[in-house]
Structure formats: C-alpha cells, structure tokens
Amino acid sequence: MADTLTITDNRTGKTYQVPIESGSIKAMDLRQIKAGADDFGLMTYDPAFQNTAACRSKITYIDGDKGILLYRGYPIDQLAEDSTFLETAYLILFGELPKAGELDEWTRKITMHTMLHENIKKFMEGFQYDAHPMGIFLSTVGALSTIYPDAKKIHDEDVRRLQILRLIAKVPSIAAYAYRHSIGRPYIYPDNDLSFTGNFLNMLFKMTELKYRPHPVLERALDILFILHADHEQNCSTSAMRGIGSSQADPYSALAGAAAALYGPLHGGANEAVLRMLQEIGSVRNVPAFIQKVKGGDGRLMGFGHRVYKSYDPRAKIIKKTADQVFSITGRNPLLDIALELERIALEDDYFVSRKLYPNVDFYSGLIYQAMGFPVDMFAVLFAMARTSGWLAQWDEMLRDPDQKIARPRQLYIGAARRDYTPMSAR
Numbered sequence: 001m002a003d004t005l006t007i008t009d010n011r012t013g014k015t016y017q018v019p020i021e022s023g024s025i026k027a028m029d030l031r032q033i034k035a036g037a038d039d040f041g042l043m044t045y046d047p048a049f050q051n052t053a054a055c056r057s058k059i060t061y062i063d064g065d066k067g068i069l070l071y072r073g074y075p076i077d078q079l080a081e082d083s084t085f086l087e088t089a090y091l092i093l094f095g096e097l098p099k100a101g102e103l104d105e106w107t108r109k110i111t112m113h114t115m116l117h118e119n120i121k122k123f124m125e126g127f128q129y130d131a132h133p134m135g136i137f138l139s140t141v142g143a144l145s146t147i148y149p150d151a152k153k154i155h156d157e158d159v160r161r162l163q164i165l166r167l168i169a170k171v172p173s174i175a176a177y178a179y180r181h182s183i184g185r186p187y188i189y190p191d192n193d194l195s196f197t198g199n200f201l202n203m204l205f206k207m208t209e210l211k212y213r214p215h216p217v218l219e220r221a222l223d224i225l226f227i228l229h230a231d232h233e234q235n236c237s238t239s240a241m242r243g244i245g246s247s248q249a250d251p252y253s254a255l256a257g258a259a260a261a262l263y264g265p266l267h268g269g270a271n272e273a274v275l276r277m278l279q280e281i282g283s284v285r286n287v288p289a290f291i292q293k294v295k296g297g298d299g300r301l302m303g304f305g306h307r308v309y310k311s312y313d314p315r316a317k318i319i320k321k322t323a324d325q326v327f328s329i330t331g332r333n334p335l336l337d338i339a340l341e342l343e344r345i346a347l348e349d350d351y352f353v354s355r356k357l358y359p360n361v362d363f364y365s366g367l368i369y370q371a372m373g374f375p376v377d378m379f380a381v382l383f384a385m386a387r388t389s390g391w392l393a394q395w396d397e398m399l400r401d402p403d404q405k406i407a408r409p410r411q412l413y414i415g416a417a418r419r420d421y422t423p424m425s426a427r
C-alpha cells in the first residue's frame with residue numbers, strides 16, 4: 001500500500017499500518033503496538049534527537065549531504081551577496097522579503113528600540129570586571145523580562161511583535177555593553193544615524209571621536225556574518241528556545257535559555273575553541289602532530305564536523321571569501337596559515353574524509369572576528385546577536401502551530417526496581 005509502513009510484531013503476529021507523511025511516521029502511531037494488555041505502547045529511543053523531527057517549520061531548509069542552506073527558500077549565498085542582516089531578519093521572521101516601504105518601517109522601528117533601560121545598564125555594572133561577556137549577555141537578556149512584564153502575554157500577536165522588535169534592537173546594545181564592561185570602558189549610547197551593524201561597531205569601538213564612522217568593508221563583512229548566523233533550523237539553542245517557549249514562558253526568559261545553550265563549546269563556543277586550538281598549535285610545523293593527536297582520540301579538530309552537514313558547510317565557503325576582504329583591511333591574521341594547513345591535511349586524510357568531517361561555519365569566523373578586534377570571549381555573543389532573529393522566528397512559529405504542546409520527551413527507565421527505604425543503621 002502506498003505511503004504506508006506495514007509493521008509486523010513478531011511477538012504477537014499482529015500487523016499495523018502506519019501512514020508515512022513528509023518522509024516520516026508519527027511516533028504516536030507506534031503507541032498502538034503493545035506487547036501485553038497493560039503495556040504502555042511502543043516508543044522510539046532517540047538520544048540527542050538524531051532522527052526525530054519535533055516540529056514542522058517553514059523557516060530554514062538544510063540539505064546536509066548537498067551542502068544547501070535556504071532561508072524561506074532563498075539560498076544563503078544570494079542573501080549573503082545581496083541582502084542585509086536586517087532585511088534577512090525580516091525575511092526569516094515574516095516569511096517574505098520586505099517591499100521598500102516595509103523595510104524602511106522595520107528599520108525605523110528597530111532603530112527606535114536600541115536604547116536600554118538605565119536599570120539594565122546598572123544591572124550590567126554589577127558583574128565582575130572579568131566576567132565572560134556571554135555570561136553577561138544571557139543574564140541580561142533574561143533580566144529584560146523584569147522590565148517588560150507585558151511580554152508574558154505570548155498569545156497576543158501585537159505583544160509578541162513588540163518583544164521581537166525590542167529584542168532584535170536591544171541585543172546589539174547588550175552585546176556591546178558586555179564587551180565595554182569587560183574592558184572597563186564607558187558604555188556608548190546608540191547612534192541612530194548609522195546602520196544596524198554600523199551602530200553596533202560604534203557602541204563597541206567608539207573612543208573620544210565626536211562621531212564614529214565604521215569602515216564600510218568591515219561593516220559589510222560583519223553584516224554578512226550576521227546573515228550567515230541568523231538561523232539554522234532545529235539546532236541545540238533553537239530547540240532550547242522552542243522547549244522553554246513551549247511552557248509559555250516570556251521570550252526574554254526563553255531567549256536567555258537559548259543563549260545559554262549557545263554558550264557551550266560544541267555549539268556557539270566553537271569558534272572561540274577554534275582560535276584557542278590554533279593558538280595552541282602555534283605553527284604550521286605542528287599541524288601534522290596535532291592531526292595525529294586528534295585521530296588518536298585525544299581532542300577534536302574544532303570547527304570541523306557537523307550534525308547535519310556531511311559535506312562542506314555552505315556558510316564556510318562564504319566566510320572564506322569574506323575573510324580575504326577583511327584581511328585586506330586589517331592585515332592577515334597570522335593564525336590563518338595554520339587554519340589553511342589544517343584544512344588542507346584534514347580534507348585529504350581518510351579519518352576525516354570517511355567520517356565526512358568538513359570545515360563548518362566556525363572554522364574561519366573566529367579568525368575574522370579576531371582580525372576585526374574582537375576578543376575571543378565575544379565570539380559567541382556575536383553569534384547570539386545574529387541568531388536572535390532565528391530564535392524569535394522559531395518561537396513565533398511554534399506558538400502559532402496547533403500541533404505543539406509543552407515539550408516533554410519520554411525516557412526509558414533503567415534504574416532500580418521498586419524497593420523499600422533502608423534505615424541508616426541497616427545500610
């Protein structure tokens with residue numbers, strides 16, 4: 001029978017018809033398969049959700065084998081070439097490219113919301129002088145929920161839209177203040193004459209000059225990096241955003257959780273880890289020995305491998321091109337030679353080839369950020385800033401989806417069977 005999976009239970013001899021839709025079966029359709037009268041029903045065991053679709057989504061499409069990434073159907077390379085981050089954020093959030101008037105209005109509204117409440121500034125001043133900016137970022141985003149209690153009305157579309165504007169507008173201010181705090185410089189207020197990314201550079205790097213003027217090549221390069229990081233379907237942090245949002249928490253709290261997931265070295269911390277790895281290798285000479293160490297199971301080649309991409313990450317290709325443009329302004333990052341040599345050897349080595357391990361987006365992004373003057377601690381914050389648009393789009397999509405409920409995976413219990421409490425004297 002077409003589009004149906006027939007399952008025969010060898011224990012009972014029963015057969016079941018399970019419909020196949022969009023290349024998947026519904027896990028709940030397996031519940032009808034029971035071993036005995038009081039059996040709960042068959043479950044699937046899928047640690048780390050490697051083969052489980054938790055939602056239907058119209059936002060981002062990835063073909064990991066072919067190295068394809070589309071936002072709302074548009075290829076990432078075309079967006080990186082022709083779009084801006086704010087336009088791409090609009091596309092991701094609302095589904096279509098904006099018309100000229102819509103983009104103007106969107107840009108104007110975002111620009112109006114860039115200021116942080118003075119209490120938030122004071123809150124940020126309370127962090128240790130050497131606090132990691134990502135720790136400051138995620139705590140401050142969470143703290144915004146106390147400033148905007150209206151955000152709890154998550155079923156009100158207008159309220160949701162206002163929080164989306166606030167969050168996209170304010171994350172650059174939070175990110176910049178986190179950076180200024182960590183180096184002991186005064187906070188710089190937003191400059192509404194500048195572009196989204198130009199203003200971000202202003203809030204980061206302005207010193208005593210009356211007007212900060214971002215270098216157009218660096219401003220564009222950073223904008224492209226933001227486009228590349230804007231969404232990436234159901235990754236660890238996006239799943240956290242959806243998971244927390246499914247309990248109907250406000251978006252600031254959910255986004256703080258998503259940012260916390262991004263903090264880990266296997267996710268948003270990866271480009272920081274790449275830089276530390278390149279520094280540890282120290283010289284092109286040491287690359288073969290380092291590769292041997294990784295192949296022996298001692299550590300990983302950071303910036304390589306991906307849960308979904310089993311070919312060259314399409315974002316890594318664009319980043320390599322952007323790196324050349326940035327280095328032509330800032331000078332070549334001395335770690336680039338080590339990275340190029342690592343890539344060259346790894347792409348020829350059977351260990352990496354057979355496991356389909358290719359450079360991912362983080363392999364080169366850290367080198368660009370470092371050349372632009374960002375300390376490594378800031379890398380994940382830059383990622384979080386860009387991904388805020390994707391997190392919010394996914395959160396909004398989840399809240400509109402009638403199939404969704406509070407996220408609650410099942411478990412296979414493998415602990416002790418029921419037993420009686422043992423008094424202390426008998427243990």
Ligand SMILES: CC(C)(COP(=O)(O)OP(=O)(O)OC[C@H]1O[C@@H](n2cnc3c(N)ncnc32)[C@H](O)[C@@H]1OP(=O)(O)O)[C@@H](O)C(=O)NCCC(=O)NCCS
Nearest residue numbers: 266267270294300301302303304305306307355360361362
């Ligand atoms: C991204 C990542 C977490 C995906 O992991 P995953 O899908 O769970 O893949 P696995 O951990 O199952 O790896 C599969 C195999 O490749 C190896 N492998 C994966 N990434 C590797 C890397 N970067 N260096 C060396 N070996 C790696 C694993 O050891 C494993 O080998 P085995 O089959 O002999 O045990 C993983 O590739 C990684 O840790 N990469 C480095 C961190 C990074 O760059 N993260 C940013 C992602 S955008």
